Amino acid sequence: MFSELKQLAVLCSLIVLTISLQSASANDLEVFDEFAKSSSSHTNNWAVLVDTSRFWFNYRHVANVLSIYRSVKRLGIPDSQIILMVADDMACNPRNPRPATVFNNANQHINVYGDDVEVDYRGYEVTVENFVRLLTNRFPSSTPRSKKLLTDPGSNILIYLTGHGGDGFLKFQDSEEITNQELADAFEQMWQKRRYNEIFFMIDTCQAASMYEKFYSPNILAVASSLVGEDSLSHHVDPAIGVYIIDRYTYYALEFLENVDAESQRTIGEFLKVCPKRVCISTVGVRKDLFQRDPNKVLITDFFGSIRPIEIITETENFTVPLKIEAKPQSIESCDDSTIKYEFYEQFPSKLFN
Template identity: 60%
Template sequence: MLILPWLSAAVVAAASWSQRVHAQNADQEHAVRGFFNAQSGSVSSHTNNWAVLVCASRYWFNYRHMSNALGMYRTVKRLGIPDSNIILMLADDVACNPRNKFPGCVYSNAGRSLDLYGDNIEVDYRGYEVTVENFLRVLTGRMDPSVPRSKRLLTDDRSNIFVYMTGHGGNEFLKFQDNEEISAYDIADAFEQMWQKKRYNEIFFMIDTCQANTMYSKFYSPNILATGSSEIHENSYSYENDNDIGVAVIDSYTHHVLEFMEGIGKTSHKSVQDLFDTYSFEKIHSHPGVRADLFRRPLRQTLVTDFFGGVAQAEVLSSALVSGQGIPNTTERSHAQEAVPEKLAMVNAVEAYRTNATSGQTSTQQIEIVRTRALDTAAMFESYARGEQGSFSITARAWASVAVAGSLIAWVSRISKH
């Protein structure tokens, strides 16, 4: 029939037009990538930031540990990480403690210029929920289905995670509320599980406790940067006391880090090496350590805001996502859902003409053939959309589908008239 050459020509023309569109898209994509690469001073490939902040102590005389964690909490929020991306584990027994001369407040300096507790704090794990088991479950994602999303670390392989811990510790261990301990091996194995399950892109681990540097000595997973407040057999010390409160209000190492962070904004170009360069025994009264052998990026090119702040960069996705390799499930599902209405439209059109067609065995058989070919053609375009037969432009698929549907309808019209 004459319609078949016309149909073939339409499909060939659509394919040719698709190639031209694909070339134009490639040029545009190259230009966009060049723009964003030029605008970005960081070589990080992450797309979201998270923070896990743990105060492993409880009781009034450990006031400073709660202040340490709340100081970090305030900093990461100020730099752009939302509460939805922060897991805060806190005994939370200080602000409303009967001994607190300033009820509902937690301060980190003797002048009490800043209330760290404030009105906008979200504690995810409180009191006796702060356990080694819960901490490890948060990291590894091995949560009971009943645990709400707000208590989960919903990270992926494009997530940068800042993990901060403070409390009382020793050689390769950290105490949790005087009831149990977590070892350096436990944290190292948890990070390895996270890496195997693609739960992080990079981790920045920071710990303030006695002999803190021993806590990251057992790490073996890639893309982890670690720092601690003191060497083995060395104590970490508090910074200052508040005579009205009656206890130390912050630790020296954390105070020093937070002091540096106060000079950082969301768009700062300060690197983590700039932070490490400020470490001083004279200021901190211990020897902070840094471990970067597992970290793949130069510390001078690693921005502090890569971990402490919100992500301020764009990710340019490839225009060939429909090729099917590494395609996100959500995208694949959307393509499939787009293809189904086209199939149904062609089938319904043929069915309508079949209903209106004049009676006759020959005409009915021909229309049945048309219906079968419509299904096959729609299935073919659906497979192209899913990437099962190579890369194919979505736009070209739509135009080709229209051409095929129009051809089939015209063919059925001719058949029905005879």
């Protein structure tokens, strides 16, 4: 009888403990969600633009990433908040008939290389390891500030990828690849470390939609140039160069962005429709179940432009600026300015070392 009562008491204790743990976990999750909602606000924009391919015949991928780079920079995001990763330098390639230029149109309408392109990761620096380190902020101590994504809980981040992909992976320079699960886990680390407010993920590769299938972190809106099983096609050839010079999806995305300015009221919802299948040939994929806002109410400049918080002050302030400032020596009590002699030393007095 005693043993049965003891077993019953232990069972009741376990039930009470389980219920309390479940309620505590639920409460903790609610508190965390409320904290995340209340503490995050959009205060700054960043862009991570990555071309993962190499070799001359992949000229179009460099044109893709430089086209997006040109657009976000024109709309106000400074180079200090743009991370540009380009695996090969097409502008200086010996096969380029127009040195120091990269065009995304056969009519040579826009030189997307421009005069002030700042590449942060070039050539063999464009690796899966460096890309994941960039997202998760896990760098060696010697890494310069310009190679870091210095975001915070108020950062909206545009992440654009272009190159060659397959079902669930994206190749880096034909030597390695990142999987969709690895990318999803990197985004989760970013969320746990509170490194972003919202992410707009944009990818132009074959079977691109497979790269966002594993995402599970909140506040991510994703668009892909092709669905699983589909190729993402190039747009046209420049006969003078002899290779395709831009991909279809990025071409029409750029066409949309060229008609946007810093004060534009165009929305992300409109941008998601820029390349219908009749012109893209592939089917554009969109994933928005993780995103908290309606894309039709989100301005395109929330990701592609610069946010400039301002405070309007209605009160006026009066300032008195002296017209002349007189300098007098403190060691002499009474003297005239005309008797003061000033002597200036050289910026670098090299004669002292002779």
